[in-house]
Amino acid sequence: MIMEQDSKRSKAVSRGLLSNHRYLSKKVMLLNALGNAKARKKLQQRKRVSERKVGDAQDTNADKEVNILSSVTACTDIWEVDSGFCSEVSPPTSGRSSPSPSAMAVVALDCEMVGTGPGGRCNEVARCSIVDYHGDVLYDKYIKPCQPVINLRTRWSGIQRHHLRNATPFTEAREEIIHILEGKVVVGHSIYNDFEALDVLHPCHMVRDTCTTRLLGRLAGVQKRRFVSLRVLAHKLLNRTIQADRKGHCSVEDARAALDLYKLVEDEWEHELRDDRAPEKPSFASSNHFMQDQYWPNNICPDATH
Template sequence: MFNKVQPKQGAQETQKIQTITEAMQNFDVRFPVPGSQNQTGSILAIDCEMVECENEIGASVQMLARITVVNYNGYVVLDQYYKPRFKVINYITRISGITPQIIKDKPVYNDFEKSKLQLLFKDKTIIGHTLKSDFDAMEFNLEDYQTRDLMKVDFLKLDEGSRFKKDVFEQGQHSSEVDARAALFIFRKFRNEINLYYKQLDWEKDKQQKQNSKSAKKNQKKQQKVPSKQQRSKKSDNSKQQNEKSQEGQDTRKVQIQKKAISKKKSQ
């Protein structure tokens, strides 16, 4: 379904890929991969490189120019360049590594290309770093997919994962293959901790949703108990009428008592 693209790699990119691959192999020797093949087969690491474009209303937008997808075993499933459908106003080459020559004859990223990525991501857990920007570039809704975003994992800022992230993600020109492999390596190294962290996030999210639902039902009951202005007015009118009838009844009884008293006095 996908064409496996093998772009020309610079010395820096090749060296980084080799370093990450060796680190992953050494780690696997010391700590065998946990879980079944079915579990590991459902995991993909991705990274995207974007260029700045001008859309149909003249606004600046970041659009997809390259995506790399790596499976759990470190094999490149997809490494594809795209030509944006809008006019490119900045290739951001010093960060993205993208030049006009690289994407000149590449396929336009359109609905057909999007559908292929959607099929590839179906029923998968997507690993990456700052995935929100990647999913925006792919024009996907992040909430529609199961993800593990390393940027959100707080504890990775406190140990060797932080130094590794900084070396790969924050220095020099980026490569989507390097970044995807780096994200995969960090995930494999801290897999249990990251999954536990996300379970905690899911639990807190579920708890908040239940609290919100409970509060909404409570407010709804309060609103049902509190009479509307029209109901209060009607109740007030009914009460007034009842008071008037009660007063009339009291006046009638007084008159009857007075008549009886006068009649009794005359008879004496």
């Protein structure tokens, strides 16, 4: 009896252990399934986030490309307006000059400087003059420098103290000058010194500096690579005496001299600029012989042997 009871008790314990084992196994499987589902869900979320980032990056790149194309188009339009001719005829790789400009589009500029800063060694504009193609004055004003004047340089500039008492403030004068020069071909002698003092950036293809062109030096019989003063060029080529007054230079007189020097070589100068910038057009006549059968692959020629 006792043995039968022990046997029954052991069988019941075994059944309980087995059921517990099954229960625990199912629970483990359920937990694994839940864990895998969560892992898959996280993985999908990460995938969606990465795809969204990639899409945003592509949209950003597309926007950048659109902006770049818009900027290039805008620059091209500005270049065509400034230069006075279309980029289809003259490519933007040259980017400098136009055909011979009309009289309405040419002005000449000259500035007189005074010394400011330490030792009066800084150049600041105290007078600026602009004349049109016919020499008529478009602008001629005394300009008040931004810093205190240390050296008037009257012997060269012609500026005296009383000229600056009611002079136009520099910022105001600069805006007026930029407005006049806009869209114009600007002639001058060592004109980049004037642009620097005025803090003006004028398009290079619309500047004619009589100091640097070889044409005037050649006419004046001056050695190559030598910069000649406006006074010497005016004397030799225009038979005109300028900058001779001990009271100083006159910016109107200097602007007219630079303009007349430009007119002496205007056609040749503009033609030279066009030649420097004109693209070489492909000669289709010279390339016609490449259409002959001998230059085509064998599998294209109708008489080719297979």
